[in-house]
Amino acid sequence: MTARRLDHGGRINRAHPLSFTFDGNTFRGYKGDTLASALMANNETVLGRSFKYHRPRGIMSAGVEESGAIVTVGRDASREPNVKAPMQELYEGLSAEGQNAWPNVRFDLGAINGLFSRFFAAGFYYKTFMGLPPFEWGHGTRLWMLYEKLIRKAAGMGSASREPDPDCYDHVHAFCDVLVVGSGPAGLTAALTAAEAGRDVILVEQDFELGGDTLSDPSREIERAQLVDALAKAGVRIMPRTTAFGLYDHGTAGLLERVTDHVADPADQLPRQRFWTVRSDATILATGALERSIAFDNNDRPGVMTAAAARSYLNRFGVLPGQKIVIATNNDSVHHTAVALASAGADVTLADIRKHGASDLPADIELREGVAPLKVHGRSGVEAVAFASASGNNWSAAGQTDCDLLLVSGGWSPVVNLSSHRGAKPAWNAELACFLPGLTNEPIYHAGSAAGIWEYEACKASGEWAATAALGEATAPPQPGGWSTPIKPLYEVRLPEAKTKAFVDFQHDVTGDDVRLAQQEGFVSVEHLKRYTTLGMATDQGKMGNVIGLALMADALGKDIPDAGTTRFRPPYTPVSIGALAGRNVGHHFKPLRRTPLHDWNLKHGATMTEAGPWHRPWYFAKTGEVIDEAYVREASTVRKTVGICDVSSLGKIAVQGPDAAEFLNRVYSNGFAKLPIGKARYGIMLRDDGFVMDDGTTWRLGETEFLMTTTTTNAGKVMVFMEELLQTRWPDLKVHVSSVSDEWAAVSVAGPKARATIAACLAEGEYISNEALPFMGVRKITLANGIPGLIARISFSGELAYELYVPAGHGAAMMDLLWPEAERQGGCLYGLEALGTLRIEKGHVTGAELDGRVTIDDAGLGKMASTKKPFIGSALRQRPDLLRHDRPQLVGIFPKNPGQTFKGGAILCADGEVSGFGEGWITGVTHSPMFGHWIGIGFISGGHTAWAGKTVIASDLTRSEDVEVEIVSPHMYDPEGVKMHG
Amino acid sequence: MIRIPCPFCGTRDHSEFTYGGDASITYPALDAPKEEWHDAVFLRDNICGPQLETWHHVHGCRMWLVIERDTMTHEIMSVRPANPKLSALFEDNSEADQ
Numbered sequence A: 001m002t003a004r005r006l007d008h009g010g011r012i013n014r015a016h017p018l019s020f021t022f023d024g025n026t027f028r029g030y031k032g033d034t035l036a037s038a039l040m041a042n043n044e045t046v047l048g049r050s051f052k053y054h055r056p057r058g059i060m061s062a063g064v065e066e067s068g069a070i071v072t073v074g075r076d077a078s079r080e081p082n083v084k085a086p087m088q089e090l091y092e093g094l095s096a097e098g099q100n101a102w103p104n105v106r107f108d109l110g111a112i113n114g115l116f117s118r119f120f121a122a123g124f125y126y127k128t129f130m131g132l133p134p135f136e137w138g139h140g141t142r143l144w145m146l147y148e149k150l151i152r153k154a155a156g157m158g159s160a161s162r163e164p165d166p167d168c169y170d171h172v173h174a175f176c177d178v179l180v181v182g183s184g185p186a187g188l189t190a191a192l193t194a195a196e197a198g199r200d201v202i203l204v205e206q207d208f209e210l211g212g213d214t215l216s217d218p219s220r221e222i223e224r225a226q227l228v229d230a231l232a233k234a235g236v237r238i239m240p241r242t243t244a245f246g247l248y249d250h251g252t253a254g255l256l257e258r259v260t261d262h263v264a265d266p267a268d269q270l271p272r273q274r275f276w277t278v279r280s281d282a283t284i285l286a287t288g289a290l291e292r293s294i295a296f297d298n299n300d301r302p303g304v305m306t307a308a309a310a311r312s313y314l315n316r317f318g319v320l321p322g323q324k325i326v327i328a329t330n331n332d333s334v335h336h337t338a339v340a341l342a343s344a345g346a347d348v349t350l351a352d353i354r355k356h357g358a359s360d361l362p363a364d365i366e367l368r369e370g371v372a373p374l375k376v377h378g379r380s381g382v383e384a385v386a387f388a389s390a391s392g393n394n395w396s397a398a399g400q401t402d403c404d405l406l407l408v409s410g411g412w413s414p415v416v417n418l419s420s421h422r423g424a425k426p427a428w429n430a431e432l433a434c435f436l437p438g439l440t441n442e443p444i445y446h447a448g449s450a451a452g453i454w455e456y457e458a459c460k461a462s463g464e465w466a467a468t469a470a471l472g473e474a475t476a477p478p479q480p481g482g483w484s485t486p487i488k489p490l491y492e493v494r495l496p497e498a499k500t501k502a503f504v505d506f507q508h509d510v511t512g513d514d515v516r517l518a519q520q521e522g523f524v525s526v527e528h529l530k531r532y533t534t535l536g537m538a539t540d541q542g543k544m545g546n547v548i549g550l551a552l553m554a555d556a557l558g559k560d561i562p563d564a565g566t567t568r569f570r571p572p573y574t575p576v577s578i579g580a581l582a583g584r585n586v587g588h589h590f591k592p593l594r595r596t597p598l599h600d601w602n603l604k605h606g607a608t609m610t611e612a613g614p615w616h617r618p619w620y621f622a623k624t625g626e627v628i629d630e631a632y633v634r635e636a637s638t639v640r641k642t643v644g645i646c647d648v649s650s651l652g653k654i655a656v657q658g659p660d661a662a663e664f665l666n667r668v669y670s671n672g673f674a675k676l677p678i679g680k681a682r683y684g685i686m687l688r689d690d691g692f693v694m695d696d697g698t699t700w701r702l703g704e705t706e707f708l709m710t711t712t713t714t715n716a717g718k719v720m721v722f723m724e725e726l727l728q729t730r731w732p733d734l735k736v737h738v739s740s741v742s743d744e745w746a747a748v749s750v751a752g753p754k755a756r757a758t759i760a761a762c763l764a765e766g767e768y769i770s771n772e773a774l775p776f777m778g779v780r781k782i783t784l785a786n787g788i789p790g791l792i793a794r795i796s797f798s799g800e801l802a803y804e805l806y807v808p809a810g811h812g813a814a815m816m817d818l819l820w821p822e823a824e825r826q827g828g829c830l831y832g833l834e835a836l837g838t839l840r841i842e843k844g845h846v847t848g849a850e851l852d853g854r855v856t857i858d859d860a861g862l863g864k865m866a867s868t869k870k871p872f873i874g875s876a877l878r879q880r881p882d883l884l885r886h887d888r889p890q891l892v893g894i895f896p897k898n899p900g901q902t903f904k905g906g907a908i909l910c911a912d913g914e915v916s917g918f919g920e921g922w923i924t925g926v927t928h929s930p931m932f933g934h935w936i937g938i939g940f941i942s943g944g945h946t947a948w949a950g951k952t953v954i955a956s957d958l959t960r961s962e963d964v965e966v967e968i969v970s971p972h973m974y975d976p977e978g979v980k981m982h983g
Numbered sequence B: 001m002i003r004i005p006c007p008f009c010g011t012r013d014h015s016e017f018t019y020g021g022d023a024s025i026t027y028p029a030l031d032a033p034k035e036e037w038h039d040a041v042f043l044r045d046n047i048c049g050p051q052l053e054t055w056h057h058v059h060g061c062r063m064w065l066v067i068e069r070d071t072m073t074h075e076i077m078s079v080r081p082a083n084p085k086l087s088a089l090f091e092d093n094s095e096a097d098q
């Protein structure tokens, strides 16, 4: 191949030269070039190495179907592997590298794989390495995993950067009446027709210029420019450099807009790409057609490309791709190409497998009829092509011609991918030798060559038809076709019994022999064939080769193509970067973050925060020099000795209001709520329909028809949703309204023997919280000394005398400014989640770690709470025999045998000497207990603590630490009678 | 991605909703025997075609909806409020419109 830039012609801007590098060498191109056209202009022919055999590969197309010139673009953290060179717009300073070659694409040591190519036939990996001794699946699989790594290295694709992606990506949402995909003559006409009918139209084009095929046809330029101009005037939203990569339900389309991939020095505020979700009432697919190759020996050599590609490089980019050119075809579409190349000064031979008898070609084009390419001679370029002619069912050699470029047109495949995403099964058209778009009931319309319509004016007419159909005016669709001489189907050319390297899927190195081998080995379904040979599974998804593979498969099976079937296309049409999928949802924005109203106050007072679901909560409040273990132990003992204050604002809070509120709660909770007096709180447990525990918390009766329910932090949303479901779907007769008020309140727990004194000192005059005024589980409205109104409930999670104080969220900090100095005077402290955990483990109180969805109310040791006098949610199914078994794992406390030893949450509990399997139970939480002076834990074990009294149990943590001997005790480890909290 | 025409909010992306479950189930009375509850909670048909299901417009109006959806094609045939009283109101209104 001896390509060169012509000094005139094309759409490139010769006044705007650009310099770029490929494999470290500097080259020159022009604005308007793609990386492929610029490399071709510089006569760079070997741009990559193939996947398995490391064969040299060059440019094969001028578009999205490219499976040869696949390169890595960019440096360092911004490296983007597997970029199709014909799709990469050239910019100043662009840096690209060939892939899958070491040390470089011209001299690649990996090419030695080609000498052993028979070992790399279809299914080779599986057969060889899975079957290695000792011939057992388990061991073989392990070996396979080892070998796979080595193979991947030798037969790799481009490698991505291992650094974090420095770019940002946006997600954008849009709506329109009509979405038009593709801007060839059909797409432009469709968009204009719909827009002029008053519809809101979005036109998407993956190229950086509008026009599709007409960009390679200078004779249509004036008309193209007029159409584009009219579109803008008609208010069409035009999106170049944007790929519609998938169609989804109900008119939703996924688009990827490449915002700065073509810019040398992008502005800081711009994202690299935008990921669009577009909802349209109708979709017009003017996605064009892709030219197919033909399988013959060495059909992958650099210098073999599609005929349309040569026309594009010549007419759009002003590059004459070869000097002595053979065009091999089985259809009419190459005519213009042949003429254009000849008039640009090339020596052109047209090899048409069809026999016309007469030719309207110019005299300087040599026509050879009835022949097809059999083999390409030359190693890293084309030196000659040998022909074959068909005789009966066989081929026989028919001479050869020296050339430096071989253009192949094996027919055209309409791009039916997007409607196939919607389940519209493409239908084989034998006359046109291609799959046409399948039928769909959805408002999706195909126009132009995507519908198998080949000629320019007919494409425009079909665009107009599609727009009319999209506007809801149904007429019969135009007929496909348009060639004067019918196509002669041609998929593979080879002499009988010849051993060839005739590629079907270039990117994955799948040959015609591989397809036949797979068939011989019993892979008769096209879906199996695809997976076994990996045909069509590379980043190009077989855009050039799928139909050939299918034709060869059908041939091997002795079937027609439609009977062999086609595989369904799935999104994305072209690769979408992970960064675009993630958008801004990375780093801190990966998940929502919730802060309590006391967040800033906590930080100001020395809190170290931790994540609890989406919440940031104080973990501990370290004094100078303290580490976490010292801090939480001090905090927990201070609560037991004097007083501590803990932010509990994240608890779920739900207002339950209405005349039937009490009845509703009585049905939802397993224990009774119907007779809860006004001014009282009650601890309640709610179950799911299936009888397992859903959540627990206290509910306060504030009035005859008004309750405040609290839930665990984790389950606040779930409980709310469930109650809404019950009220709307099952019990619509109940007059109850629920609303989430979690964010309305700032809440603290004040716990410890000095809790009452601390709070009492902060109350407005005339407010009392003596044992008589506010007994255990009492609730009252209250006013603080600084006038802040709030609620107080005498509730204890820690087992101490304790209160929960609620004030409107905005007054949270003011409440703390009042409470905290008083608590300090009492010798108290602030405490965080870690100390909260210590206090509740000492008491054997359950949290989400215990109530994990597999635990019944009996397992949690709270079975006595469940009412026997009334039915409630879950009351029926908690009576299932297996849930009533006494040997179910039940809540227990855990002490180490040797008080000096520690053990870990997550360890399994096993009988002494029987550490195996899942054990007899598990540990859900551990802490150092200041009250006991050693580590304690909480967890579950079969039969509960009475079954294990006096027995040694092993806490086994297989991955992190050694086995520890423990004893099982009652979960109520500290103050089991509850003397302190009632005091 | 499917789009759901919420009777209260208009057509919205399914990401605003959460799937509930089989809307053809009538849950037994709370004091019904556990066998009845077993059937209601655990027995489900695996329907290929139109099925009744509940969806919650959790990031919208928070209403529970009953949707008839084809599990093969995702076509949505009908949407109504799950609350039968509200649903009846909607039907009255649509009749009045005609």
Ligand SMILES: [Zn+2]
Pocket (backbone or CB within 6 Å): B006, B007, B008, B009, B010, B057, B060, B061, B062, B063
């Ligand atoms: Zn809604």
